[in-house]
Amino acid sequence: MTEARRIRLTVNGRPREVEVEPRTLLSDVLRHHLGLTGTHVGCEQGSCGSCTILFDGAPARSCLVLAPQAEGAHIETVEGLAGPEAEAIRRAMHEAHALQCGFCTAGIVVSLVSALRDGIGQDEAAEQVLGGHLCRCTGYVNIRKAITAAWKQGANP
Amino acid sequence: MKPAPFDYFDPSSLQEALELLADLSWDASLLAGGQSLIPMLNMRIARPSALIDLRRVPGLDRSDIGADGIRIGAMVRAASLERSVASSDSAPTCLRQALREIGHPQIRNRTTIGGNLAHADPASELPAVFVALGGTMTLVSKDRGERSVPAEEFFQGVFSTAREPDEILVEASLPTYPGRTAFVEVARRPGDFSLVGACVAAVLEELVAREVRIAMCGTGDRPRRLREAEAVIEGAVLSAERLRELADAVSAGVQPRSDLHASDEYRRAVAGVMVRRALERISGVPS
Amino acid sequence: MAEITQTFDVSAPTPIVWAALQDVPALVPCMPGAALLQVDGDTYIGRLRVKVGPIAAEFEGTARVVERDEARHRARIEASGVDRRGGNRGSASVEYQLSPVDAGTRVALLADYRLRGPMAQFGRTGLIADMSAKLTREFAECLRHRLGEGTASEPPRSEEEP
Numbered sequence: 001m002t003e004a005r006r007i008r009l010t011v012n013g014r015p016r017e018v019e020v021e022p023r024t025l026l027s028d029v030l031r032h033h034l035g036l037t038g039t040h041v042g043c044e045q046g047s048c049g050s051c052t053i054l055f056d057g058a059p060a061r062s063c064l065v066l067a068p069q070a071e072g073a074h075i076e077t078v079e080g081l082a083g084p085e086a087e088a089i090r091r092a093m094h095e096a097h098a099l100q101c102g103f104c105t106a107g108i109v110v111s112l113v114s115a116l117r118d119g120i121g122q123d124e125a126a127e128q129v130l131g132g133h134l135c136r137c138t139g140y141v142n143i144r145k146a147i148t149a150a151w152k153q154g155a156n157p
Numbered sequence: 158m159k160p161a162p163f164d165y166f167d168p169s170s171l172q173e174a175l176e177l178l179a180d181l182s183w184d185a186s187l188l189a190g191g192q193s194l195i196p197m198l199n200m201r202i203a204r205p206s207a208l209i210d211l212r213r214v215p216g217l218d219r220s221d222i223g224a225d226g227i228r229i230g231a232m233v234r235a236a237s238l239e240r241s242v243a244s245s246d247s248a249p250t251c252l253r254q255a256l257r258e259i260g261h262p263q264i265r266n267r268t269t270i271g272g273n274l275a276h277a278d279p280a281s282e283l284p285a286v287f288v289a290l291g292g293t294m295t296l297v298s299k300d301r302g303e304r305s306v307p308a309e310e311f312f313q314g315v316f317s318t319a320r321e322p323d324e325i326l327v328e329a330s331l332p333t334y335p336g337r338t339a340f341v342e343v344a345r346r347p348g349d350f351s352l353v354g355a356c357v358a359a360v361l362e363e364l365v366a367r368e369v370r371i372a373m374c375g376t377g378d379r380p381r382r383l384r385e386a387e388a389v390i391e392g393a394v395l396s397a398e399r400l401r402e403l404a405d406a407v408s409a410g411v412q413p414r415s416d417l418h419a420s421d422e423y424r425r426a427v428a429g430v431m432v433r434r435a436l437e438r439i440s441g442v443p444s
Numbered sequence: 445m446a447e448i449t450q451t452f453d454v455s456a457p458t459p460i461v462w463a464a465l466q467d468v469p470a471l472v473p474c475m476p477g478a479a480l481l482q483v484d485g486d487t488y489i490g491r492l493r494v495k496v497g498p499i500a501a502e503f504e505g506t507a508r509v510v511e512r513d514e515a516r517h518r519a520r521i522e523a524s525g526v527d528r529r530g531g532n533r534g535s536a537s538v539e540y541q542l543s544p545v546d547a548g549t550r551v552a553l554l555a556d557y558r559l560r561g562p563m564a565q566f567g568r569t570g571l572i573a574d575m576s577a578k579l580t581r582e583f584a585e586c587l588r589h590r591l592g593e594g595t596a597s598e599p600p601r602s603e604e605e606p
Contacts, residue, residue: 001164001207022165022208025199044158045196046264058236058266064195065267066188068165069212111263131348132261186498194498202562203498204530276497315574316497378574414573 009070011036012080018067026065027051030077038078038106042134049133052107053077059111059132078106085116092150093143100137108133108143112150122151160198167210171327174214175299179323181207187325188212189232189272192264217271217327222248228330231271235259238270249290249331251338251356255282258340261348274311275326277318277379280350284312285380286340287329289356289372295328296320303327312379336360336368339435342375343427345418351375352419353427355407357435364395364440376411376428383410386432395442403436404429404444446573448555448580455548456591462517462542464591468507474586475579492525496575501527501563503534517542532561536576551587555580 004019011034018033025044030036030053042048044063051063054076062075089112092098099105111132115125126147135143168174178185186205188194197203211217217232222245229238239256242248259265259273259282273283274294286292287308294311297303298321306319313319320326342354351374358370369387374380386406393399406429413424433444454461465471468488472480477493486509493502505525512519524535534557541552557576564572 001166002162005165021162023160023162023198025159025195028159044199046192046260049261049263052263055266059263060266061192061263063199064191066160066165066191066195066208066210068167068210069188069191127347128262131346132263183493183495184500197498200562201530203500205498205500314578315571316499317574317578 005068007067007071009072010074012076020067022066022068024067025063026053026067026070026075027062029067029070030062030075036077036079040103040106042103047134048104048107049111050104050107052110052133054110054114057114059114059129076110078110081110081113083117086113088150088153089113089116089146092146092153096142096146096149098138098142098146104133104135104137108135112147116150122147125151158199158201160195161201161204163198163205164207165210166207167213169213169215171214171216171297171325172299174209174211174325175297175323177207177209178325179299181209183322185209187275189275190234190267190269191272192260192268193272193276193278211325224333226330226332227252228328229270230328231269231275231326233270235265235268235270235273236262239265247333249286249334249338249358251286251289251340251358252331254340255286255354255356258282258342258344258351258354264348270329271326274329275318275320277312277314277316278350279315279378279380280352280354280375282340282342282351282354282356282374284308285354285356285372285374287331288312288380288382289358289370290331290334290338291370292329292331294319294326295330296324297327298324309382314378317379334358334368334370337439339438341431341435341438343431350418353413353424353431355428355431355435357432357439359390359436359439361395361440364442365392366390366395366436366440367392371407371432373407373411373428373431376413376424378414381411383407383432386410390436395436395440397443400433400436400442400444404433407432446557446559446576448553448557448573448576450553450555450580450584451550452584452588453545453547453550454588454591458517458542458544458549461549461551461591462514464587465519465540465542468509471587474583474590476582494575494579496571499563499571501530501532501534503527503532505534511539527561527563530562532559532563534559549591551584553580553584 006019008017030039040050042050046061046064053062111129115129185207188208188210217230219230220233221228242253292308294306311319338358340356342351344351353375356372359366360368369391371383372380389403389406408425408429411428413421415421437444480490482489488507491504503525507523510522518541520539536557538555543550
């Protein structure tokens, strides 16, 4: 039972099917089997957050999901984020110069878009949600500026 | 790194899961939320030859918060319990506070209450809450059926619990506690593993504390009730001086270990501070 | 890396306890997860399975009695093994000293465990001390049972380097 098995999941709104060993991480399914390399792999321990995707609408570490656990799940990656919240976050991050190398950015964008969609407050977003992400370049200052801007614009509490 | 190969099973019933667990050798691991197990698989510290995924087992993801206590199915996600607890008056404050301290929101969306308790990391917050409030764990096996274990007996050491290799933790429950509760922890950054955490409960009449409960995480190989420290304030009027006395008793009563995150002296000192702070939250007496 | 001391009493005369401790094959069942594969004089070849939570290891190796002082009832055993699958290497040095007491015999164990490999590097600190303390405690309990209950053994004291 270590052999490859078929996994069916929905990714960015499209039904996808892969055949992978059960030990394959969702992050590798997305990157290597589905060609969606926007999701990055930094630590494979769940610490850095760069692999964050939306699993049935909630932010989760794709490096801590085994492929079979994603059977039947709706996965959204940074490539698939759309809608006014995604627009707001993208624009705010861009205008605040909230990235340098960009490695951590995809995961942060996913988490923040989800937070905006869910009506999470700005302080919670800037501390709890962003707290789940490590950035080695920016010192987080501009990311927080982006959060302030996006939340103000999004008319969120 | 990537996990080493394993045989993967996703049983569709508890009975099937129990049979698999009973049949497979000592080398099978149960998979709940995976937030503790999968990092170990990825680093190959854990290399089970078989993995039994509980995600398809029905009936383990219900929680029930009522006036007569809280019952939590083992597969309830921490984020889901956080939401249930926030919208309920019956849940103890320390539970809500402890849940917030578990990792980050992204971890809480996946990690399960049962997985967290069964994993028994000494730094983990929930075990301290369950020990302080006298919680109970329900275990099931194929051959021996169901049994209940009080939280204090359940946690036996680092990653060690009373769960036998052929048992599955299916539910954890907390009785109602008539007083006020608080959970306080210190970590280098929010979301990090706690260095030291305290779950404190007391029934307050004016400033007299009764039915005092104190349990700590991060101060040894398992969460423990600090009964000697509890005795310092049981039936006593809380005052700043009494709280200082309590903090000293707490520091004297714990046997923390040094590790690369914090020394035993630091943990010992901070243990007292955590308990004082928790009592300050409950009683308003400044520490 | 982890030093464990454990002292317990057994209600049997010292020469009997000494003799029992020399019969290594008979002691193997007292160590959970241990199996003896081969005996060659004072050298014992076997394996030891240890599991703490999701972390498991199976060490294959040898144990040798390197010191034996019958007059003073003191002996030392050195053991080492490899967990090939996990890439862990473990070694232990166990010294025991018997002394007569009113109730029978006092057994003083001093064990020094060392672990190298992923388990040591990434395992949570305290794990090795706990694992070794547990093994030592279970061994002591079993031995007491076999030789006659003495006073209950206290939990073993353990110290681990960070």
